[in-house]
Amino acid sequence: MSVTLKAAALLGIFASSALAHGTVSGIRADGVYSEGWQLSYYYDIQNGVAFPPTPGWYAENLDNGFISPDNYTDPNIICHKNARNANITATVKAGGTIDFLWTPWPASHIGPVFTYVANCDGNCSAVDKTTLEWVKIDEGGINFDTQTWATADLIANNNTWTTKVPSTLAAGQYVFRHEIIAMHGAEAEDGAQNYPQCLNIEITGSGTDKPEGTLGTKLYTPTEPGILFNPYTTLTNYTIPGPPLYSGASTAVVSAVASSGAATSAASSSAAATSATSAATVTPPSSAAAPASTSTAPGASDVAPSSSSSALTSAPSACKRRRHARDIVS
Numbered sequence: 001m002s003v004t005l006k007a008a009a010l011l012g013i014f015a016s017s018a019l020a021h022g023t024v025s026g027i028r029a030d031g032v033y034s035e036g037w038q039l040s041y042y043y044d045i046q047n048g049v050a051f052p053p054t055p056g057w058y059a060e061n062l063d064n065g066f067i068s069p070d071n072y073t074d075p076n077i078i079c080h081k082n083a084r085n086a087n088i089t090a091t092v093k094a095g096g097t098i099d100f101l102w103t104p105w106p107a108s109h110i111g112p113v114f115t116y117v118a119n120c121d122g123n124c125s126a127v128d129k130t131t132l133e134w135v136k137i138d139e140g141g142i143n144f145d146t147q148t149w150a151t152a153d154l155i156a157n158n159n160t161w162t163t164k165v166p167s168t169l170a171a172g173q174y175v176f177r178h179e180i181i182a183m184h185g186a187e188a189e190d191g192a193q194n195y196p197q198c199l200n201i202e203i204t205g206s207g208t209d210k211p212e213g214t215l216g217t218k219l220y221t222p223t224e225p226g227i228l229f230n231p232y233t234t235l236t237n238y239t240i241p242g243p244p245l246y247s248g249a250s251t252a253v254v255s256a257v258a259s260s261g262a263a264t265s266a267a268s269s270s271a272a273a274t275s276a277t278s279a280a281t282v283t284p285p286s287s288a289a290a291p292a293s294t295s296t297a298p299g300a301s302d303v304a305p306s307s308s309s310s311a312l313t314s315a316p317s318a319c320k321r322r323r324h325a326r327d328i329v330s
């Protein structure tokens with residue numbers, strides 16, 4: 001490790017203690033709220049305390065942390081660290097919407113946002129995650145006109161990302177894999193940070209399409225151009241990582257977010273359209289946003305909780321990029 005990198009790492013340790021990253025605290029499926037997996041449930045389990053049913057998959061990202069490119073072939077990339085199946089399933093109509101409600105996302109953690117689905121061919125509570133084949137139904141990249149990333153849209157939308165469920169997908173139980181890849185350290189190899197989260201959601205309707213997908217451990221490679229690049233320059237093109245977007249995915253639907261420029265640039269340039277597909281489907285912030293979890297694990301003062309106030313004091317993660325220092329001032 002170079003002296004510069006060492007210094008950056010030390011600074012990062014300071015910085016990351018000031019701000020955590022994020023998790024999906026809950027979803028709205030066609031407007032119906034379900035609480036997601038809460039990090040505190042890990043400690044509930046340790047303490048023999050029951051946690052409420054949730055369609056959110058169990059995961060042990062206790063530091064609000066990420067999966068790094070070195071682990072793209074490890075099963076942890078699929079649904080985050082040591083992920084295990086959720087035991088209940090939310091429901092959405094084909095053609096309907098899922099709102100993914102994130103805990104407050106740090107503005108410095110710029111990057112694309114994705115949603116994938118995998119058909120369980122049956123019960124998602126029992127499926128082997130390593131066999132799931134993921135179909136990308138939503139991707140948001142960078143708006144070349146404004147040089148703002150999908151994460152900025154997400155933050156502006158009350159830390160919420162809305163995905164339209166393709167109307168063509170066959171009915172059945174799916175695992176939804178929603179993900180942010182933070183690119184603030186992407187100029188260094190192994191510098192990107194993946195924040196995947198999985199939820200069981202049943203799609204209802206009359207669609208019949210069962211598109212081929214990609215195994216979770218084959219979604220990304222550490223050196224592909226959308227993972228290893230310098231984000232601190234004016235980008236005029238960007239190759240969104242991962243497999244191609246599903247052909248049945250919705251294209252730009254102009255909505256309130258058009259004021260951010262995402263929808264208009266999507267319409268004016270095919271390159272931008274590719275990278276702003278979902279940004280334009282984001283709905284305006286809603287005062288009906290669900291509250292963060294109210295459950296807390298007894299005796300677990302070191303829990304990394306999901307609420308915004310307490311996230312500030314959560315344990316530092318392995319986030320060690322110098323750009324992370326921006327968190328202090330933002």
Ligand SMILES: [Cu+2]
Pocket residue numbers: 016020021109319324
């Ligand atoms: Cu970070």
